[in-house]
Amino acid sequence: IVLKILPNLGLGDRIPSHQELERMEKEEAGDRPKWDNKTQYMLTCVGFCVGLGNVWRFPYLCQSHGGGAFMIPFLILLVLEGIPLLHLEFAIGQRLRSGSVGVWTAINPYLTGVGIASLLVSFLVGMYYNTIIAWVMWYFFNSFQNPLPWSQCPVNANLTDLVSECTRSSPVDYFWYRDTLNTSTSIGDSGGLQWWMVLCLLCAWLLLYVCCLRGIATTGKAVYVTSTLPYVVLTIFLIRGLTLKGSLDGIKFLFTPDLNELMNPSTWLDAGAQVFYSFSLAFGGLISFSSYNSVHNNCEQDAVIISIINGFTSVYSATVIYSIIGFRATERFDDCLEGNILALLNAFNLAEGSIKEGNYAESLQNLNGTFPETIQSLDLKTCDLQTFLSQGVEGTGLAFIVFTEAITKMPVSPLWSILFFIMLFCLGLSTMFGSIEGTVVPLQDLNIFPKRWPKEAITGIVCLVSFVIALIFAQSSGNYWLALFDSFAGSIPLLVIAFCEMIAVVYIYGIDRFNKDIEFMIGHKPNLFWQVTWRFVSPLIVLVIFVFYFVTKVSSNVTYIAWNPSSEDFPTLEVLEYPAWIYVIIFILAGVPSLVVPGTAIFKLIRRCCSNKNVYGAEVDTVSAKVQMFTTKMS
Amino acid sequence: MVSKTLNAPNGYKVRISLKTALGEDAYEWNQSEMFFFQATMAFAMRRHFQMETYNVDNIILCVQTSRVSFWFVVTSPDNTTMLIPKADVEKAVRMSRHRINNAFLLSDRTLEFLGIYPTLAAPVNPDTPPWLIVFGVVIGAVCVGIIALLISSLLQKRRKEKGMTEDGQDEEDMQVKGVENGINLDGTYNRGFTDDDRFTKL
Numbered sequence: 001i002v003l004k005i006l007p008n009l010g011l012g013d014r015i016p017s018h019q020e021l022e023r024m025e026k027e028e029a030g031d032r033p034k035w036d037n038k039t040q041y042m043l044t045c046v047g048f049c050v051g052l053g054n055v056w057r058f059p060y061l062c063q064s065h066g067g068g069a070f071m072i073p074f075l076i077l078l079v080l081e082g083i084p085l086l087h088l089e090f091a092i093g094q095r096l097r098s099g100s101v102g103v104w105t106a107i108n109p110y111l112t113g114v115g116i117a118s119l120l121v122s123f124l125v126g127m128y129y130n131t132i133i134a135w136v137m138w139y140f141f142n143s144f145q146n147p148l149p150w151s152q153c154p155v156n157a158n159l160t161d162l163v164s165e166c167t168r169s170s171p172v173d174y175f176w177y178r179d180t181l182n183t184s185t186s187i188g189d190s191g192g193l194q195w196w197m198v199l200c201l202l203c204a205w206l207l208l209y210v211c212c213l214r215g216i217a218t219t220g221k222a223v224y225v226t227s228t229l230p231y232v233v234l235t236i237f238l239i240r241g242l243t244l245k246g247s248l249d250g251i252k253f254l255f256t257p258d259l260n261e262l263m264n265p266s267t268w269l270d271a272g273a274q275v276f277y278s279f280s281l282a283f284g285g286l287i288s289f290s291s292y293n294s295v296h297n298n299c300e301q302d303a304v305i306i307s308i309i310n311g312f313t314s315v316y317s318a319t320v321i322y323s324i325i326g327f328r329a330t331e332r333f334d335d336c337l338e339g340n341i342l343a344l345l346n347a348f349n350l351a352e353g354s355i356k357e358g359n360y361a362e363s364l365q366n367l368n369g370t371f372p373e374t375i376q377s378l379d380l381k382t383c384d385l386q387t388f389l390s391q392g393v394e395g396t397g398l399a400f401i402v403f404t405e406a407i408t409k410m411p412v413s414p415l416w417s418i419l420f421f422i423m424l425f426c427l428g429l430s431t432m433f434g435s436i437e438g439t440v441v442p443l444q445d446l447n448i449f450p451k452r453w454p455k456e457a458i459t460g461i462v463c464l465v466s467f468v469i470a471l472i473f474a475q476s477s478g479n480y481w482l483a484l485f486d487s488f489a490g491s492i493p494l495l496v497i498a499f500c501e502m503i504a505v506v507y508i509y510g511i512d513r514f515n516k517d518i519e520f521m522i523g524h525k526p527n528l529f530w531q532v533t534w535r536f537v538s539p540l541i542v543l544v545i546f547v548f549y550f551v552t553k554v555s556s557n558v559t560y561i562a563w564n565p566s567s568e569d570f571p572t573l574e575v576l577e578y579p580a581w582i583y584v585i586i587f588i589l590a591g592v593p594s595l596v597v598p599g600t601a602i603f604k605l606i607r608r609c610c611s612n613k614n615v616y617g618a619e620v621d622t623v624s625a626k627v628q629m630f631t632t633k634m635s
Numbered sequence: 636m637v638s639k640t641l642n643a644p645n646g647y648k649v650r651i652s653l654k655t656a657l658g659e660d661a662y663e664w665n666q667s668e669m670f671f672f673q674a675t676m677a678f679a680m681r682r683h684f685q686m687e688t689y690n691v692d693n694i695i696l697c698v699q700t701s702r703v704s705f706w707f708v709v710t711s712p713d714n715t716t717m718l719i720p721k722a723d724v725e726k727a728v729r730m731s732r733h734r735i736n737n738a739f740l741l742s743d744r745t746l747e748f749l750g751i752y753p754t755l756a757a758p759v760n761p762d763t764p765p766w767l768i769v770f771g772v773v774i775g776a777v778c779v780g781i782i783a784l785l786i787s788s789l790l791q792k793r794r795k796e797k798g799m800t801e802d803g804q805d806e807e808d809m810q811v812k813g814v815e816n817g818i819n820l821d822g823t824y825n826r827g828f829t830d831d832d833r834f835t836k837l
Binding site: 144159200218 | 650652653654655700701702703704754765766767768769770773774777778780781784785788792
């Protein structure tokens, strides 16, 4: 039962035919950029897909949704959702030889909105993602000292005691919330720009600019380092981690399966969302990258390989992260127990070494039996390894609080700190390459800038504008703004775009035409698996995730967590509600990119009706696809 | 046996954690060590008051436990029934704390005078924070890279433009001399019809 494809006039005029593609391939016509070799292309795609989310989102999801059992929904959805979508983006980019705006406009001029939405999302996500890189750079710069600045509390102004905000929370918390962010107590309280953050932000954008200056000519060289170095560092950390006490407890905790979690629908939803976001789909960057390939490149094989690499990296980094978390939890447990034992020894004047970890419980029971009031007054803490292990954190909390604390407990801490932050930096930067590609190429396609402006200038303007707007994140309240952007700019619009992409290719471009294209490109028709997933399964999964996300976000009270030293539960983060004017911002972040898709179509319809111009004609003259149009249409 | 009940307004409790400080190299705490402590405290009092009359007998120890912990009071050398006030003892201990710690191979944490808090080390403030130095290096390298790439792009473009104008002239010369049907044609070749034959391919 194939849905009748929607009528699509003039498609043949807008896209190069197979013969034209062959000719372009042979003559190497046009000055479209090309990959120097296949390795660069694969490394760039791997770098784009593998990002910070693999390191700090997947391990948390794994551990909180039943450990090893989470692999099952993750792998199933990887195969049913991730690989088909990836193959679709690769194939359509390679076939139509254009960036996102060019591709969707060629399929149908009313679909330009999908490309513009990709542009907006790439731009917004790129802004806050690079801010995270700026934070990573700040920590990297601060790693060149011993002892590390977050290993101990600073002394207060009159040298009488340690700073109270630090003693009440912890040195790592203090360094993150006070020294790095200098965070205010709410999103409304902007607190002004923090000069050190502005400097780091400037550094991050300049570094990005130098790598993206000439498009894939420069990024293609940079990815040799940025895509491979994380794996080297992960391996070093794995070896280091396995030699530390308690690491195996962490790994065991991570992978212990709890099959009951599979009954929980949110497990499947989180797995689906993680697969989707982890593949960096719908940004337009992947379409762009694969359009620089030769026509007969095997995109099917590429999609499968990159998906496997992405999945493997998630599992590998989860192992490494949890070996270190296991070490940290064990250290905390040992410290807790030691503290309790010392309190007992001091209170009862017992000889050192008379109470050890082994006989602690027994001794405590004995003492409690004879001197219960004393034991009460000591206020002993409960030390439970499982509690420490399940203090599962994700996101910036994992990298900048939990992991940095673990690093301070390792010998030669500055070295591990430097390695860790270089790895995060590379992971983030290679993702930014795709983001910039997804912003700059559509801008060129839309002819927003004069054609004779070189790519260097356009990239420079994009970086400059992004830097200026990203100064929001360098304020005291910057952390809250970033969380806002992360929740709304990078979630709903991507799902909408991905859904539209699939509908566009399967039903507007036509799945039969698409199948023939792939047969032309790689030599054989896509098999039944691809047919079923492209037509029904993948769009359905994306739709389900979108509906649930949308309903959850709309129905729940939108809140955020804030660091407030004067709150009651300090150091627990305070839960605050967003002020009313934030909803305008949320609408701009999530609503505008999503509404641009139908909006552009309506705009073009109105323009066509008003001016009676022929929209289907070959007026698409994209810079990124120098295809010769033959206007032989007799009308 | 809890020593909180001891009422000694001018005494200090001392707590020593040998195993924590020295591990396997911990020495045994015996009466000779106690004597050493008395001597050290007498030294500290001498140093602070600059009176050379303090002696080992002026330091009185009591309530020794196996923790190791004990209380001590200091008597005045002139009148053994008079105790030196707590505040003065504290000043003496603070002044010679470092010497006392080193005498026993211990630290502020492992040789505790309960009630006398160790003074915190003044923070070392370097002239330039170390992170600024690394930042300077990185941003310098990046700026050099940007300028180098931009200049090389500019040079490449100039070279291409120069090369193209030269090539373009060669092509035109060849085309003008184009022979068609044996007749030497004058004039410039109209490139608009170069691809004409493609239309007629059937």
